[in-house]
Amino acid sequence: MAATIDLTLDAADAQLLAAFWRTALGYVDEPPPAPFRTREEWHASFDLPEDDSVDDGAWLCDPDGNGPRLAILKVPEPKTAKNRLHMDVRVPGHGTPEERWARISTESERLVRAGGTVLEAFDGHHIMMADPEGNEFCVGAGPA
Known part of the structure; x- marks a missing residue:
């Protein structure tokens, strides 16, 4: 198990x-x-x-x-370094690479409105972001 x-x-x-x-x-x-x-x-x-x-x-x-x-x-101490482990937020759905990228971009824009920050975009693959306290995570395509 x-x-x-x-x-x-x-x-x-x-x-x-x-x-x-x-x-x-x-x-x-x-x-x-x-x-x-x-x-x-x-x-x-x-x-x-x-x-x-x-x-x-x-x-x-x-x-x-x-x-x-x-x-x-x-916790009392601030974040001081890059995460050693991060989450990947997977946007569901199939389609062409362009359609998947459009869904990833739309999701990252939604998360910016919720308080996140875009750190770097890897065009066509994923977008690296940070939550409101700087914890890194990625937005990418996932299963349908």
Whole structure:
């Protein structure tokens, strides 16, 4: 049996990044684990420092249950280097290379409006971008 993975992003502002990645991936807020009814109730069950807020984290999931879960956690230190691991946002659909590139370009424009930044375009193949806190990711063609 294969293991599953979750992805965790460090953040200065967990809620800002959560809003971006909800938009980018079509993810939703993950419900708290049973038996908790809210994230606040779950968070309060831990022995955490007083200044630790439930808003210092966000937990997202694929509403269809296919993709990995995404945790976004506030950390005190800033991002200082290029990611050693990045996500690829895959735009579905087949067609000619020109049609695939048009879908990739349209998706990157949508993500710029959501707060992302284009870093470099590799014409016809993929676009390297950064989320609102500078975490690199790529937008490319994927399966239909």
